[in-house]
Amino acid sequence: MASVSIASVNKSFGSHPVIKDVSVEIADGEFVILVGPSGCGKSTLLRIIAGLETINSGTLAIGDRRVNDVEPKDRDIAMVFQNYALYPHMTVAANMAFSLVQRGVAKAEVERHVHEAAAILEIEPLLSRYPKQLSGGQRQRVAMGRAIVRNPKVFLFDEPLSNLDAKLRVQMRGEIKALHHRLATTMIYVTHDQIEAMTMADRIVVLRDGKVEQIGSPLDLYDHPVNLFVAGFLGSNGMAFFRGNYRDGQFVSSDGLKLPFATRGDLEGRDVVCGVRPDDFILTDDGVDATVDVLEPTGSETQMLARWGSQKFTSLFRGRLTAPPGSSVRLGIAPGRAHVFDAESGLRLDGQPPCHA
C-alpha cells in the first residue's frame, strides 16, 4: 500500500498541453476517482501514474519514492485496462500468472497466487479457458484478477466498466468497491460516468481540459460545487440553472421574474447563475408559479419538467403528483439548498462578501 503524490504535473502531446499543472494528493488506501468529460485528460493522468506516459514537468511519487523516470513494471502498480487487454492466446490462468512469471516467482508460488486471486473473484472454474470464451463481465473479472495477483501498492482502473451493459455495470461497481474494502489498497479509477464516481469514490477529482476543477468527497462535491462546471457535471438529474441578477437583495431571473432564492444583500446588481438540484425544489404556497410541461411518474417519485418564465428546469419529488401539462404549480427551494455562481467566471459565490476591489 502506498500514497500517491502528484505535484504540479504538466504533460503535452506535441505543442498541445493535455495536463496543466495538476496536483493531487492521494492517501494510502484511498479510493480516488478521476472524472470528467471525454478529452479532459483523466486517462492521460492515469497513464502518467502507470508510467505509460512521461511527464514534461512536475513530480510524481508513489509512497516516498519519486517515480518520474521509473519503468511501469518497477512502480509496483497494477492496471486494469478499458478493453481488458487480456492476452488472447493465453488461458485465464496464464494471463493472471504472466506478471509473476516475468518477475521470476517460483512456479508453486505463482499457482498459489493465481488460485487465491481467482477465489476472491470467483473465477476458479474459468482458469483453463481462453479470453474469447468469456463474457464481458468474466473478462472484466480476469483483468482484475491479473491485477490482484501482483499484490501491488496501487491499483489503476481505466474506465473498466464502460464496455459492460447497464445491469452488469451496477453489479461490478459494487464488487470493485467491496474489493477495495477487502484489499484496503490505494485505488485510482478513471471514469466519465459521474454515477460511478459518486457511488464508489472516497474522493473525487473532477478534471476539465487538463485542469483540476475540484477535489473532494462525493457529497462534498454534490453539496458544494466550486463552479458551474462541477455543479452541472455531478448529479444524475442535472442541476437546474437560472440566469439573472440580484436586485434589492432578491434574485430576479433574466425574464424579470422574482424567483424564490434566498436574499443576498452582498450580490446587489451582480449577474449570477442560480442553481438548484432537482430534488431541492419543494411544493409550497410561498413559492413562485411554474408552468408544468411534462410530468414523468416513475412510481416512487415524480419528475416534473417545468418553466419559470422562459427558463426550463427539471424538478423531482418523492411520491406522486398530479398536474396536467400547462397548469401551474407553486414551487419553492428547500432552505439552504440553492447554489449561486458568478455568471462570468462561473465560480461559486458563497455567503461571504465578494472579494473583488
Place this chain on the structure above:
Amino acid sequence: MAQDHPLPSISPDVRRSWWTPARRDHFIGYLFILPQITGLVVFVLVPLALMAWYSLNEWNVLAGTFSFVGLGNYEKLATDPALPGVLWASACFSVGLVLFNLSLALLLAVLLNQKLAGTVVFRTIFFSPVVVSLVAWAIVWRFLLQQDGGINAVLRMLSIDGPNWLRGPNTAMVSVIVVQVVKNVGLNMVLFLAALQNVPQELYEAARVDGASRWTQFFRITVPLISPTVLLTSIITVAGSLQVFAQIAVLTEGGPGTSTTVLVYYLYQQAFQFHFFGYGASLAMLLLLIVGALTYLQWSLRKAWVYDND
C-alpha cells in the same frame, strides 16, 4: 409453393414449372462462379491431367514419337543419378530462401512498424522490387554480380577482392538466394506489417506494466499473435521457393556444375533441352507431390504453434 396452390394461370407451364426460385438461385450461383471454374478447369485441372498422362508416355517432339511406357518414367526417376543432387540443391535453395526471407521480412516489418519519420518511404522502397519484372531483375543482378560487376567494384574501393559470385561453387547458391530474397521480401514484409498492426497496442502496455522486456513482448505476445500470418507466408514462400526457375536460368543456368540446378530447372533441361517430355512430366508430378506434402505438413502442424482466433 406453386404446385400446392394451382392457380388459374395464363400459361399452364407456370404451374408445373421445374423452374422454381430455389433452382433459379442455384443457377445464378453457378453462373457467378462459372468464370472462375472455367479458368480452373482450363488452366489447372486439364493441364494437370495432361501432365499426369504425359508422364506415363515417352514423347519426343523432335522425332514426333509418342508411346505409352507405363511407369517407365517413374522408374527412371527413381534411378536417375542426377536427381539426388538436384533435390539437394532444391532443398538448400528452399531452406535458405525461406529462413532468410521470413526472418528478414519480419525484421523489416518490425522496424517499419515504428512510428518514425520516413517509414512510408522505406516501406515503398522495400516493396518496389516485388512489382519489377523477374527476368529484368535477374539480368540486372547478373551484371552486378559478375567478376567485374558493380558489387565487386564497390568491394574494390574498400580494397576487398570480391569473388566471381555466380561462378564460385560456394557463392553461387548464396547469391541466387539473396537476389531472390531481395526481390520478394517486400511481399512478406507487407503481410507481416498488416499482422503487426492488428496486435492491439493495449496488450503491449499491459505487458509493460506486467514487467515484460522488449524481447519478452516480442516472443510472448507479438509472435504468437502474428503466427497465422507466419503460417501463411511460410506456406507461400516454401511453395514459391520450390518453383524457382527464371532467376536460375538467367543468373547461373544451374551452374557452376550442377550446384544450382534445382528441380524446376532440371525439369526444363530434360523437357525443353533434351526433349524428354515424358520424363519432364514425371518430374513435374514429383514437384507437385513435394509441394503438396510440405503444405499439408505445415497445415497439419499449425495446431502446435499457430494462435487460433476463431
